[in-house]
Amino acid sequence: MTAYVExxxxxxxxxxxxxxxxxxxxxxxxxxxxEALLGLGPAAGGGGPGRTPTGAQSAEASPxxxxxxxxxxxxxxxxxAVHGLRATPGLSRRGGAGPSNDGHWKxxxxxxxxxxxTQTTLPMSPxxxxxxxxxxxLTKDGVVVEDVSVEAIxxxxxxxxxxxxxxxxxxxxxxxGTNVLATTVVQTCIRYRDEATRCRxxxxxxxLRAGTTLQVKRPEDLAEVAAAAVRLDGVTQMVMTTGTxxxxxxxxxxxxxxxxxxxAAVPGLAIQVQIExxxxxxxxxxxHEAGAAAVGIHVESTxxxxxxRWTPGxxxxxxxxxxxxxxxxVAVFGPNRVSTxxxxxxxxxxxHLVADAERLIDMGVYPFVVPYRPMDGSLxxxxxxxxxxxxxxxxxxxxxxxALRHAGMxxxxxxxxxxxxxxxxxxxxxxx
Ligand code: SF4
Numbered sequence: 086m087t088a089y090v091e092x093x094x095x096x097x098x099x100x101x102x103x104x105x106x107x108x109x110x111x112x113x114x115x116x117x118x119x120e121a122l123l124g125l126g127p128a129a130g131g132g133g134p135g136r137t138p139t140g141a142q143s144a145e146a147s148p149x150x151x152x153x154x155x156x157x158x159x160x161x162x163x164x165x166a167v168h169g170l171r172a173t174p175g176l177s178r179r180g181g182a183g184p185s186n187d188g189h190w191k192x193x194x195x196x197x198x199x200x201x202x203t204q205t206t207l208p209m210s211p212x213x214x215x216x217x218x219x220x221x222x223l224t225k226d227g228v229v230v231e232d233v234s235v236e237a238i239x240x241x242x243x244x245x246x247x248x249x250x251x252x253x254x255x256x257x258x259x260x261x262g263t264n265v266l267a268t269t270v271v272q273t274c275i276r277y278r279d280e281a282t283r284c285r286x287x288x289x290x291x292x293l294r295a296g297t298t299l300q301v302k303r304p305e306d307l308a309e310v311a312a313a314a315v316r317l318d319g320v321t322q323m324v325m326t327t328g329t330x331x332x333x334x335x336x337x338x339x340x341x342x343x344x345x346x347x348x349a350a351v352p353g354l355a356i357q358v359q360i361e362x363x364x365x366x367x368x369x370x371x372x373h374e375a376g377a378a379a380v381g382i383h384v385e386s387t388x389x390x391x392x393x394r395w396t397p398g399x400x401x402x403x404x405x406x407x408x409x410x411x412x413x414x415v416a417v418f419g420p421n422r423v424s425t426x427x428x429x430x431x432x433x434x435x436x437h438l439v440a441d442a443e444r445l446i447d448m449g450v451y452p453f454v455v456p457y458r459p460m461d462g463s464l465x466x467x468x469x470x471x472x473x474x475x476x477x478x479x480x481x482x483x484x485x486x487x488a489l490r491h492a493g494m495x496x497x498x499x500x501x502x503x504x505x506x507x508x509x510x511x512x513x514x515x516x517x
Pocket of ligand 1 (some may be wrong): 183184206261262265267324502503504506507508509510
C-alpha cells in the first residue's frame with residue numbers, strides 16, 4: 086500500500102511495509118506521522134535525496150562525494166532511543182555497566198550513502214512500534230520511514246579468539262558501535278550488593294552473574310584483546326570503566342595498570358577511563374600520566390532528591406566533591422576531555438537538568454545526556470519505572486545540544502569514551 090503526502094520540503098512517500106508486523110494507529114493522522122518521522126524541521130528538512138539500505142539511491146548529492154553522514158532527525162532519534170527497535174541485531178549486549186540490553190546499528194538520514202551512518206545503540210524491545218521490513222527498511226507501525234538508512238553492525242572477528250588459558254576475548258571486552266572497545270576492568274561494585282546503596286538503574290554485576298564476563302580483567306589480557314580488536318576489526322578507541330572499589334583510589338589503581346598495558350601493546354590507542362571521584366584526587370593525575378586521553382566522572386544527576394532516590398550510595402559523595410574532581414580532571418586532561426553522564430527520566434525537572442548541563446559546559450565538562458533505560462535486572466526495572474517520554478528526551482537533548490554548539494564542544498573532540506562514541510545519546514542528532 087502506498088500513500089503520498091505533501092510535506093514542507095516536497096512530496097513525501099509513506100507506504101505500508103510488505104509483511105511488516107503492526108499496523109498504523111487508527112487515531113493518528115498519517116500526514117502528521119510521516120512528517121514527524123521524516124523530520125521536517127531545520128535539521129532534516131532540506132529535502133535531500135535519500136538512500137535506503139536496499140540501495141535505491143538518488144543521483145543527487147552523493148555522500149561519497151561529500152564524505153558526510155547526515156544524522157537522523159532529533160525527534161525520530163528520541164523516539165528510537167525510548168521505544169527501541171523490534172529486530173535482531175548482529176551485535177548486542179546484555180547486563181554489565183552503563184546502558185545495555187541493546188542492539189548496535191548504523192543510522193543515517195537523507196543524503197548519506199549505504200555503509201555510512203552514525204553508530205547507535207537501541208534497546209531491544211519486542212513491543213517497539215519500530216521494526217525493519219523484509220528489505221531492511223525502518224518502519225513504524227508498519228509504515229516505512231523514508232530517508233533513513235539502518236544497517237546492522239556485525240559481530241566482530243576478535244570475539245572468536247581466546248587467551249592462552251582459554252578465556253574468550255568476548256568475556257574480556259566488547260565492541261560498542263563500530264570502533265569502540267569497551268571493558269569493565271572490575272565487574273563488582275561496593276554499592277551493588279546492598280539494595281540500599283545500589284544505583285537503581287544499574288546492572289553492572291548481572292553479566293557476571295550470567296557468566297558472560299570475568300570479575301577482574303588482567304591488564305595483559307586486555308592488551309591482547311585490544312591488539313586483536315585494532316588489527317581485525319578497526320577499533321580506534323577504548324573505554325575502560327570499573328565498579329567502585331573501597332580503596333582511596335576508588336578503582337583507579339587497576340585502571341592505571343590496564344591503561345599502561347594496553348598502550349604498551351597498542352601505542353597511541355585513545356583510551357577513556359571512567360571512575361567515581363577518588364578520595365585522593367592524585368589518582369586523576371596518575372590516570373593521565375598512564376596515558377589515558379579522557380576521563381568520565383559520572384554523576385547522573387546533581388538534584389539531591391533524585392540522587393537520594395536513584396543513587397543512594399553515590400549520593401553520600403557530595404556534589405562539591407564531584408566538582409573538585411571535575412575541575413582537577415579538566416586541569417589535568419584539558420577542556421572537553423572530561424565528561425559526565427546526565428540521565429533524562431529520573432524525575433529531575435528539565436530546567437534543572439539543562440542548567441546542570443550548562444554549568445558543566447562552563448567548567449569544560451561534556452554533559453553526556455542519555456535517557457534512563459529500564460534494564461531487566463535493575464531495581465528500577467523491578468519497580469516498573471518507565472523510560473522518559475520521547476518528547477521530554479527530545480526537548481532536553483535539544484537544549485543541551487544547543488548549549489554545546491554555542492560553546493564549541495563536540496562529543497567527537499573527547500577523542501575517546503562515550504561522548505566521543507555518542508551511540509547511546511541523541512545529542513549527535515542535533516550537533517552535540
Ligand atoms: S556511548 Fe558508546 S561507548 Fe558509551 S556505552 Fe554507549 S555504545 Fe558504549
